[in-house]
Amino acid sequence: MINKSSRIFLAGHRGMVGSAIYDLLKKRNYKNIITAERKSLDLRNQSKVEKFLKYKKPDAVIIAAAKVGGIYANNIYKANFIYDNLQIQNNLINGSFINGIRDLVFLGSSCIYPKNCKQPIKEKYLLSNYLEKTNDAYAIAKIAGIKLCESYNDQFKTNYKCLLPCNAYGPNDNYDEKDSHFLPALIRKIVFAMRKNENFITVWGNGKPKRELIYSYDIADAVIYFLNKNTKETMINIGTDDEKTIYDYAKYVMKFLKVNLKIKFINKNLNGTMRKKLDTSLASKYGWTAKTSIKKGLSITLSDFLQQTVLNKNNKIFNYKIDN
Ligand SMILES: NC(=O)c1ccc[n+]([C@@H]2O[C@H](COP(=O)([O-])OP(=O)(O)OC[C@H]3O[C@@H](n4cnc5c(N)ncnc54)[C@H](OP(=O)(O)O)[C@@H]3O)[C@@H](O)[C@H]2O)c1
Structure with a gap:
C-alpha cells in the first residue's frame, strides 16, 4: 500500500502507458515520483538497476518499461523481444525484492493467453493451450515475469501484482511504420493517405480479427x-467492453476523420490471434472498471497525433515536440 508521500519508481515513464501513469500520479498529487531516462539507466543492466534501487530507495515500483511492438516487430525481432523483456523485468522484480520493496506492479498484456483460448479469457486460462506463434517470444517473457511475481508472493509474502491489459491506445503512442500496434498503424495510414490524396490504405491480415481496446489513462488508473x-x-485482467474487428476499427477511425477510403488487405493469413476478449470480472469484484469511452479516448488520441506530427519527404514522422 502507498500514500501520497511514498517514493514511487516508475520505470518506462516516457512510453505510452508510462507517460499516462506519470501524468495521473502527478494529477492525484503523488509527490515523490522517481524516473530515469534510458540513456542514464538501461534497465537491461542488472548491476546498474540494483545500484539505482539501493540508492533511490523507492517504497514501490511500477514496471511500465518493456520492449513493445505490433505483429511485424514481434515476429521479426523475437530475440530482442524475449531478451530485453526478460532482462528488464528480472532486474526490476528481483532488484526490488533484494532492496526490501514490498509493493510492485508489473504490466503484462492479453497476448500472454493461448491463441485458441476460451472466451472471455479468465486469468486461470494462462498456459491452458499453445501461444500465438507471431508473438510467442514476447509472451513467454511476460509469462516468466508473472511467474516471478507469483513466486516471490508465494515464497516471501511480497505484494507484487501483474495487471494484464487488452490492446491499449492513447497520446504518446508509437506510430512507427513497422513497430506500431494495429490502432496507431491504422491512424497513421489513414492520415497519411488523406495528406497524399490517396483513396485507399493497405492493412495486414483479412480485417476479421477482433480486438478489445483500452485507453492508456484507464490502465494508469488501474495501476x-x-x-x-x-x-x-x-x-x-484489465479490459473494457470496446471490442470490434480490425475492419470496423479502420472504418471507425475514418468516420472520425470524415473520410471513406478503400481498404486493401495484404498478407491475408497474418492475422495473429482471432479474438482475445478478457474476462474482467476479477477487477470488477475488487471495484475497478474502465471509464473512458472509445469515442472520447480516440478523439484525444487523434488530436494528439495530428498536433504532434508532420511528414518529412521520406514519409517519416517528425515529432514537433522533440524535433523542433
Ligand atoms: N501498447 C499496448 O497496446 C499495451 C497493451 C497491453 C499492455 N501493455 C504493456 O504496457 C507496458 C508499456 O507499454 P507501452 O505501449 O507504453 O510501450 P512503449 O510506449 O514502447 O514504452 C516502453 C517504455 O519502456 C522503456 N524502455 C524499453 N526498453 C528499455 C531499456 N532497456 N531501458 C530503459 N527503458 C526502456 C522505453 O524507454 P524509451 O522512452 O527510452 O524508449 C519506454 O519508455 C508494457 O509492459 C506492455 O506490455 C501495452
Whole structure:
C-alpha cells in the first residue's frame, strides 16, 4: 500500500502507458515520483538497476518499461523481444525484492493467453493451450515475469501484482511504420493517405480479427488503484467492453476523420490471434472498471497525433515536440 508521500519508481515513464501513469500520479498529487531516462539507466543492466534501487530507495515500483511492438516487430525481432523483456523485468522484480520493496506492479498484456483460448479469457486460462506463434517470444517473457511475481508472493509474502491489459491506445503512442500496434498503424495510414490524396490504405491480415481496446489513462488508473489495494490474486485482467474487428476499427477511425477510403488487405493469413476478449470480472469484484469511452479516448488520441506530427519527404514522422 502507498500514500501520497511514498517514493514511487516508475520505470518506462516516457512510453505510452508510462507517460499516462506519470501524468495521473502527478494529477492525484503523488509527490515523490522517481524516473530515469534510458540513456542514464538501461534497465537491461542488472548491476546498474540494483545500484539505482539501493540508492533511490523507492517504497514501490511500477514496471511500465518493456520492449513493445505490433505483429511485424514481434515476429521479426523475437530475440530482442524475449531478451530485453526478460532482462528488464528480472532486474526490476528481483532488484526490488533484494532492496526490501514490498509493493510492485508489473504490466503484462492479453497476448500472454493461448491463441485458441476460451472466451472471455479468465486469468486461470494462462498456459491452458499453445501461444500465438507471431508473438510467442514476447509472451513467454511476460509469462516468466508473472511467474516471478507469483513466486516471490508465494515464497516471501511480497505484494507484487501483474495487471494484464487488452490492446491499449492513447497520446504518446508509437506510430512507427513497422513497430506500431494495429490502432496507431491504422491512424497513421489513414492520415497519411488523406495528406497524399490517396483513396485507399493497405492493412495486414483479412480485417476479421477482433480486438478489445483500452485507453492508456484507464490502465494508469488501474495501476494506481491496485497499488493501493490488497488482493489475493497476483494476476488481474484489465479490459473494457470496446471490442470490434480490425475492419470496423479502420472504418471507425475514418468516420472520425470524415473520410471513406478503400481498404486493401495484404498478407491475408497474418492475422495473429482471432479474438482475445478478457474476462474482467476479477477487477470488477475488487471495484475497478474502465471509464473512458472509445469515442472520447480516440478523439484525444487523434488530436494528439495530428498536433504532434508532420511528414518529412521520406514519409517519416517528425515529432514537433522533440524535433523542433
Ligand atoms: N501498447 C499496448 O497496446 C499495451 C497493451 C497491453 C499492455 N501493455 C504493456 O504496457 C507496458 C508499456 O507499454 P507501452 O505501449 O507504453 O510501450 P512503449 O510506449 O514502447 O514504452 C516502453 C517504455 O519502456 C522503456 N524502455 C524499453 N526498453 C528499455 C531499456 N532497456 N531501458 C530503459 N527503458 C526502456 C522505453 O524507454 P524509451 O522512452 O527510452 O524508449 C519506454 O519508455 C508494457 O509492459 C506492455 O506490455 C501495452
